[in-house]
Amino acid sequence: MSDKAAPTVAQKGLQNIVVGQSKLSLVNGTEGKLIYAGYKIEDLAEHATFEEVIFLLWNLRLPHKDELETLRRQLAVQMHLSPELISIMKRLPVKATPMAVLRTVVSALSLWDPDADVNTPDENKRKARQLTAKVPTIVAAWERIRNGKAPIDPNPDLTLAANFLYMLKGEMPNEKEVAVMDAYLVLLSEHGMNASTFSARVTTSTLSDMYSAITTAIGTLKGAAHGGANEEAMRMFFEIGSANKVEKWFEDNVKTGKKRVMGMGHRVYKALDPRAAVLNKKAKEMAEATGNMQWYDLASKLEQTARADEDFIKKNLYANVDYYSAIALYTIGIPMDQFTPLFAIARIPGWSAHVIEQWADNRLIRPDVDYVGPMDLPWVPIEKR
Ligand SMILES: CC(C)(COP(=O)(O)OP(=O)(O)OC[C@H]1O[C@@H](n2cnc3c(N)ncnc32)[C@H](O)[C@@H]1OP(=O)(O)O)[C@@H](O)C(=O)NCCC(=O)NCCS
Missing domain, CATH: 1.10.580.10 (Citrate Synthase, domain 1)
Incomplete structure (x- = not known):
């Protein structure tokens, strides 16, 4: 008998697993x-x-x-x-x-x-x-x-x-x-x-x-599921083009399951990402200062549309840090x-x-995996496979 404890099956994506202090x-x-x-x-x-x-x-x-x-x-x-x-x-x-x-x-x-x-x-x-x-x-x-x-x-x-x-x-x-x-x-x-x-x-x-x-x-x-989302969010705003096209884009792309709203949703935040709240304010200030409200208005409209959607409400999907940071960075002239x-x-x-x-306080991080493949296969010489 093995002296190793039987592996427990972890949450997919290690969700809710605490790995240290x-x-x-x-x-x-x-x-x-x-x-x-x-x-x-x-x-x-x-x-x-x-x-x-x-x-x-x-x-x-x-x-x-x-x-x-x-x-x-x-x-x-x-x-x-x-x-x-x-x-x-x-x-x-x-x-x-x-x-x-x-x-x-x-x-x-x-x-x-x-x-x-x-x-x-x-x-x-x-x-x-x-x-x-x-x-x-x-x-x-x-x-x-x-x-x-x-x-x-x-x-x-x-x-x-x-x-x-x-x-x-x-x-x-x-x-x-x-x-x-x-x-x-x-x-x-x-x-x-x-x-x-x-x-x-x-x-x-x-x-x-x-x-x-x-x-x-x-x-x-x-x-794109991590830091790449800010660039993807800006590309999505470009694809939509203007605030008056938001609802149709949302229906055609998000409701049909073809696309996600980039810059929304988070593994940990099931409420508004506090960074998004600050960046929303900063993005608005920058948009007003430069006199170009197009992207801020579009983002704001898309956020409202998504937050009014029953799936987004049920799944607790809110704007994350990448959503308004895309607008703030674009407005100060950072290439996408x-x-x-x-x-x-x-x-x-x-x-x-x-x-x-x-x-x-180091210890080698080396988790286990639950092997679910076949066992005890007979060896077959290469010419007979
Ligand atoms: C961040 C993210 C990867 C978190 O993923 P997660 O915790 O593994 O959540 P999942 O991918 O399992 O999604 C859970 C559900 O919400 C939906 N969902 C999550 N984010 C969504 C989004 N941005 N737009 C539309 N639906 C979304 C998924 O389709 C899934 O629905 P289902 O249960 O009906 O299949 C995810 O929200 C996402 O892809 N967001 C867009 C990319 C992004 O902004 N990333 C930056 C994070 S800071």
């Missing part, structure tokens, strides 16, 4: 609440900069003024990319998708780090800073390279949010754009045991390095296929904090 965030899907290390997401989105939240995630407390300035400077000096890395990026096919490029370049970064495989807490913190600082530069540089333009060096006096917009567009962003970008980065920086964070922790649990864990996470984020890389920029601090937390 974390001090980083609480996601309460029933009440639609999100808390980072004790602080409500609404307060952080309203008052904190991205750098303040990064400090919070890495230290589990808010920074004092001097600590915040030290972190800002540490990140600013790390933002530049080496000529070797830029030259690799210039040789990538211009049609490569930004997420595939990001996955490749983040992986390549490790090749120039002599301590890539040193996994002490200090080394992991250094790598977390380096990745948090360089990923915005990589994303912005790729946008320019693929459009035949020279990458722009980061400005060490700017914050991460402002720097990203500056390097992307080649001009100083205005205050409103930076505020929206900061709020977006704050809202997306951490989110419990989501798929990409879980994959980063699985990679770490094998004693692999920070770069491998973050590369894994980027690959997981890329999927850069939405998910932007999500990655926001999530690096959260992923790296989870990697560090995993190292602090």
Whole structure:
């Protein structure tokens, strides 16, 4: 008799399975609440900069003024990319998708780090800073390279949010754009045991390095059921075209089961995603500021149509973080296929904090599977099959 306990059949998709403990965030899907290390997401989105939240995630407390300035400077000096890395990026096919490029370049970064495989807490913190600082530069540089333009060096006096917009567009962003970008980065920086964070922790649990864990996470984020949904949401808004076409599109596509409303529904939230509520406000403010209400009005109408539908009510399907972030990002001029890389920029601090937390109390993550295939088949020589 085996001494192994009989496997229990897990919920498909590991729904409701608790895989460990974390001090980083609480996601309460029933009440639609999100808390980072004790602080409500609404307060952080309203008052904190991205750098303040990064400090919070890495230290589990808010920074004092001097600590915040030290972190800002540490990140600013790390933002530049080496000529070797830029030259690799210039040789990538211009049609490569930004997420595939990001996955490749983040992986390549490790090749120039002599301590890539040193996994002490200090080394992991250094790598977390380096990745948090360089990923915005990589994303912005790729946008320019693929459009035949020279990458722009980061400005060490700017914050991460402002720097990203500056390097992307080649001009100083205005205050409103930076505020929206900061709020977006704050809202997306951490989110419990989501798929990409879980994959980063699985990679770490094998004693692999920070770069491998973050590369894994980027690959997981890329999927349309996860980070890829913001781009898909914007494509869906384009496909619909205008608010007066929403109802017909919903009947023809969603009610017939042909399509899902991208940016709605969530594995954990069975109430409104609190991030969606903040981003709805930000998207509206940006739309009003730019005088282009077309996409906001359309999204708003589609949300109302979906929320009035009996299936959406019964299944508790609400707008998630990707729904209004698509509108907010599009309005500040972010190309659609850069939405998910932007999500990655926001999530690096959260992923790296989870990697560090995993190292602090690690055990190999290795679940079981319920084998349901045939047994005891007789061996048949190849010529007789
Ligand atoms: C996020 C998501 C993958 C969660 O999936 P999940 O918890 O595994 O839920 P399921 O895919 O099992 O869906 C449950 C039910 O709701 C329906 N549903 C879920 N999301 C839906 C959506 N966006 N539009 C229409 N129906 C949806 C499914 O069709 C399914 O219906 P059924 O029970 O009649 O078959 C899912 O809601 C989705 O695909 N949303 C769109 C993509 C998205 O926005 N992703 C970003 C998440 S932050």
